[in-house]
Amino acid sequence: MTTLSRRAWLHRSALAAAALPLSRLPIPAQDSKSDRPVGDEDFIRLSSNENAYGPSDAARTAVLESLADANRYPRHYYQTLIDQIAERENVSSECVLISAGSSEILGLVGLTYGIEGGDVLGCHPTFDFAMRYAERLGCTWSRTPLDENYHYNLGALAEEAGPNTRMIFICNPNNPTGVETPHVELRAFCIDQARRHPVFIDEAYIEFSSRGRNNSLADMAAQTPNVVVSRTFSKIHGLAGLRVGYAIAHPSTIALLKNYHTGRGVTVSNAGAAAASACLSDPEFESFCRKKIVQGRELVCMAFDGWGVEYMKSATSFVCFRNDKFSMKPREAMEKEKILIRDYDEFPGWSRVSIGTVDEMKTFIDAAKKYVG
Numbered sequence: 001m002t003t004l005s006r007r008a009w010l011h012r013s014a015l016a017a018a019a020l021p022l023s024r025l026p027i028p029a030q031d032s033k034s035d036r037p038v039g040d041e042d043f044i045r046l047s048s049n050e051n052a053y054g055p056s057d058a059a060r061t062a063v064l065e066s067l068a069d070a071n072r073y074p075r076h077y078y079q080t081l082i083d084q085i086a087e088r089e090n091v092s093s094e095c096v097l098i099s100a101g102s103s104e105i106l107g108l109v110g111l112t113y114g115i116e117g118g119d120v121l122g123c124h125p126t127f128d129f130a131m132r133y134a135e136r137l138g139c140t141w142s143r144t145p146l147d148e149n150y151h152y153n154l155g156a157l158a159e160e161a162g163p164n165t166r167m168i169f170i171c172n173p174n175n176p177t178g179v180e181t182p183h184v185e186l187r188a189f190c191i192d193q194a195r196r197h198p199v200f201i202d203e204a205y206i207e208f209s210s211r212g213r214n215n216s217l218a219d220m221a222a223q224t225p226n227v228v229v230s231r232t233f234s235k236i237h238g239l240a241g242l243r244v245g246y247a248i249a250h251p252s253t254i255a256l257l258k259n260y261h262t263g264r265g266v267t268v269s270n271a272g273a274a275a276a277s278a279c280l281s282d283p284e285f286e287s288f289c290r291k292k293i294v295q296g297r298e299l300v301c302m303a304f305d306g307w308g309v310e311y312m313k314s315a316t317s318f319v320c321f322r323n324d325k326f327s328m329k330p331r332e333a334m335e336k337e338k339i340l341i342r343d344y345d346e347f348p349g350w351s352r353v354s355i356g357t358v359d360e361m362k363t364f365i366d367a368a369k370k371y372v373g
């Protein structure tokens with residue numbers, strides 16, 4: 001095939017695929033047990049905070065259509081996505097850096113601020129990827145404990161901050177606890193600390209929090225050189241497998257982070273960028289996911305209330321609960337029931353269940369009930 005006819009063929013195939021009814025495509029439809037791992041078909045996967053309702057029909061169609069451009073670098077897709085993000089967050093396009101999942105931003109931040117050694121601050125337990133990255137570069141992380149109510153301990157972090165501090169990491173709402181830090185407190189903390197230290201806020205679950213994106217510090221990040229916010233398309237938008245995330249920061253900070261961005265910053269595929277763009281044009285799907293996931297979360301919390309199982313007040317798509325009412329470790333018990341959940345060596349006594357579809361959560365509740373006594 002000549003290049004031209006190959007392209008024409010690809011274009012036609014993508015359009016033909018896009019024209020197929022979605023039920024006939026080799027991808028599971030929404031509301032199915034679509035979050036089961038390949039090769040583990042019998043398991044319900046409630047262990048990685050994936051969105052069982054995703055990806056949306058619009059995102060699937062966008063991926064298929066993007067195949068026609070699979071032989072091209074994704075610059076055009078990037079610009080569209082960056083402009084859309086900027087509009088949604090009410091910041092300028094220069095304040096946006098897109099990445100292969102927000103994990104890539106966490107790595108970039110760990111590298112940028114940790115490369116010369118020193119202290120990185122952050123509570124424990126948290127989503128510790130950035131700090132562990134910095135530790136591998138020779139930084140020290142003292143793992144500041146959460147407060148007695150399992151809240152992110154801003155007071156303790158402020159006390160610890162000093163001349164050796166290279167970065168303060170906040171996860172809001174926090175993973176694995178699910179607990180949200182009050183917006184007003186966090187904003188005041190950042191205003192104060194950013195005068196002296198870079199502050200990084202991981203907002204992977206912000207859309208599930210009490211005030212949704214109104215709890216975000218994206219506006220502050222765009223204006224303040226020492227504040228960086230990260231977001232992801234993996235959670236509310238259900239694109240975990242396509243790997244799309246982004247940072248919002250002042251243009252000077254974006255330039256700093258770009259210094260270490262691999263592949264000259266071209267790490268998201270056409271398909272990922274196209275799907276992410278489609279998600280931003282589909283607010284109905286976003287509110288559908290939020291509504292269903294909050295509904296599933298409430299079902300689980302109601303069951304825990306009935307059984308006297310202690311849990312943390314979640315502002316996310318997962319619930320962290322205490323193990324002591326269970327006749328065996330919940331993770332092991334649930335594995336026997338073909339449900340994957342999570343526990344942590346470094347956070348003994350607690351387990352975490354991700355919120356899947358409402359039906360999956362009913363199955364989880366029925367299964368868990370057998371081990372509570």
Ligand SMILES: Cc1ncc(COP(=O)(O)O)c(C=O)c1O
Nearest residue numbers: 101102103127175204232234245
């Ligand atoms: C708090 C938090 N931040 C970041 C991530 C990374 O997500 P991704 O790389 O898929 O954007 C996760 C994933 O579970 C997370 O829980």
